[in-house]
Amino acid sequence: MSETRTLHGIGIGRQLAVGPVLRMPDPLPAPSDTVSELTAAEETERVNVSLAAVAADLMARGERAGGTARDVLEAQAMMAQDPTLKASIADLLAKGKTAEMAVWTAFGGFRDMLIGLGGYMAERATDLDDVSGRVLAHLQGVPAPGVPDSETPFVLVARDLAPADTALLNLDKVMALVTSDGGPTAHTAILARDKAIVAVVGVAGAQELADGTTVIVDASTGIVTANPDRASVARAEDARDARRSAAAAPITDGALADGTAVPLLANLGSAGGIQAALAAGAEGVGLFRTEFLFLDATSAPTVVEQREKYRELLAAFPGRKVVVRLLDAGADKPLAFLNSAREENPALGVRGLRALRANEDILREQLTALAEADGDTESDLWVMAPMVATVEETRYFTALAHELGLRTVGVMVEVPSAAIGAANILQHAAFASIGTNDLTQYTMAADRMLGSVSNLQDPWHPSVLHLVKMVGDAGADLGKPVGICGEAAADPLLAVVLVGLGATTLSMSPAALADVRAELRGHTREEARALALVALAADDAADARTAVRAAINNRTPHTTQKEEHSS
Known part of the structure; x- marks a missing residue:
């Protein structure tokens, strides 16, 4: 039997899978740079047909997948029809290039540009590569590289997975996903969490796993065990069944x-x-992103158009809390009618509340639409501004929201200045909601969608957790709620630590609710606070995660208050 190996990565959720490896096939090779035997017009027709076919396929996949995946796939479909890319392809075809070479070169140039922009835009390069590969495959009349077919269930191992593939994975066949690239906030991780796929990302050595190798994929620990012995497999299968129950x-x-x-x-x-x-048992909405109303528009939607969408949301949660985040445009979500000016570093530029404040008519209209929808429904509406950095911004936003008829007004804490100044900010805001994705990237100076620094994009890092504690302490001192609405809340073990740091609510993708609910039931408040201190004392994210797991394994089983009262 081959030697047992243990590989480490970042787990998504707390579930576990055991099965044989099947590797993702390599991308198509670069086309040969030969002179076309067709006219430029004929090559142009070939390209247009393939671009249209790929865009239509991605849109159809998005419709079938729904949810978060639909948004991602629709964005990819737009890439296939991008006018700038088409113009670049046309220039190359006019110079005698084949359709294949023109597509390869144009997409490659655009990819390099995105990487040069950094931040969220750099991560789009992976999506662009997927679109390019699909167009080339269509031109060549071969299947696009994708998830391999298998008659039996398998563990899929890949460098990374394109959103189009992740969104439509056959969960009857794909038992788990292991990738060598990516971090906890990359598209692959987000979609895996959204679909409740057992996944471990950022696994060093994953590319060395051969087809047919038996692996245990434990998302709760982020460990992939290759070639386990029979006893280990049996224990893993028992643990898998217990977690499912x-x-x-x-x-x-x-x-x-x-x-x-x-x-x-x-x-x-x-x-x-x-x-x-609702089906997953959500007790309300902790983050309703309003960007979907704006992103595909050439002008801001009217008050009436917005009000109807907000009313639909609020009516579904009578008597329950619904937290709506105002338009968070900028960085990877530029809008021509809001922030069209090019910025060298858009993630640090005019985004979030800064962009809305510079276009106060759009801000006022969104607040007005929310206030009117609130008046027509029975939910408990809370409204918050994105990317708040100062006390002055907090005063400005809360005053304006109250002026326009909104009752419960708070702020997102996504930058270190807001966390450090939480005690002053919460003097003016009714609540704080911590966006751990952005808070992590700004704390660690590591673009959260850039794979080359994915090791730093981990909300378990003690520096991030110290900032969370600052907000939690300020909320406790002032009697103000502090929620978590970043991807960190969907990590069951980290969710316990966040509660120990002072979080009063947790918000996540619906697919993560069951795992987090089960994990919370295993810890008291005192234990959560003790685990938080363990994490804060660690040197880095990996140490924090390991130390907390060790503390749980070594603790004496507790007796819950409910058990004490019944004895």
């Missing part, structure tokens, strides 16, 4: 083992995710 337990409100309530809320990107959130 725990996740399938009757839905209850989020709470710790001692009965401390921790409301579990849903992150939604549009009203289309409402039913999935």
Whole structure:
């Protein structure tokens, strides 16, 4: 038997899978740079047909997938029809290049440009590569590189996975996903979490796993064990079944083992995710992203158009909290009617509240639409501004929102200045919601969608956790709620630590609710606080994660208050 190996990465969720490896095939090779035997017009027709076919296929995949995946795939479809890319391809065809070479060169140049921009835009390069590969495959009349077919279930191993492939994975066949690239906030991880796929990303050595190798993929620990012995496989299968049973337990409100309530809320990107959130037991909405109303528009939607969408959302959660984030445009979401000026570093530029404040008519219209929708429904509407950095910005936003009829007004904490100044900011805001994705990237100076620094894009890092504690402490001192709405809340073990740091609610993709609910039930408030101190004392993210797991394994089993009262 081959030697057992242990590989480490970042787990998505807490589930576990055991099965044989099947590797993702390599991308298509670069086409040969030969002179075309066709006219430029004929080559242009070939390109246009292939671009249109790929765009239509991606749109269709998005419709079938729904949810977060639809948004990602629609963005990819737009890449296939991008006018700038088409113009570049046309120039190359006019010089005698083949359709294949023109596509390869044009997409490659655009890819290099995105990488040069850095930040969120650099991560789009992976999506662009996928579109390019699909167009080339269509031109050559061969299947696009993608998930391999298999008659039996398997563990998919890849360098990374294109959104189009992740969105439509056959979960009857793909038992788990292991990638060598990517971090916890990359598209692959987000979509895997959204679809409840067992996944470990950023696994060093994953590319060395051969087809047929038996692996244990443990998302709760981020460990992939290759060539395990029979006893290890048996233990893993027992653990897998136990975790599935725990996740399938009757839905209850989020709470710790001692009965401390921790409301579990849903992150939604549009009203289309409402039913999935309700079915998963979401106690409300902790983050409703309003960008979907704006991103495909050439002008801002009217108050009436916005009000109807907000009313649909609020009506689905009568009596429950719904937290709406105002338009967070800029960085990877530029809007011509809001922030068209080119910026050298858009992630640090005019985005979020800064962009809205520079276009106050759009801000006022969005607040007005929310206030009118609130008046027509019975939910508990909370409204927050994105990318708040100062007390002055907090005063400005809360005053304007109150002026326009909104009651519960808060801020997102996504930059270190807001966390450090939380005690002053919460003097003026009704609540704070911590966006751990952005807070991590700004704390670590590591673009959260850039794979080359994915090792730093980890919200387990003690520096990030110290900032979370600052906000939690300020909220406790002032009696103000502090929520978590970044991807960190969907990590079951980290969710416990975040509660120990002072988080009063957790919001995540609906697919993550069951795992987090089950994990919280295993810890008291006192234990959560103790685990938070363990994480804060660590040197880095990996040490924090390992130390917390060790502390749990070494602790004496607790007796819950409920058990004490019944004895």
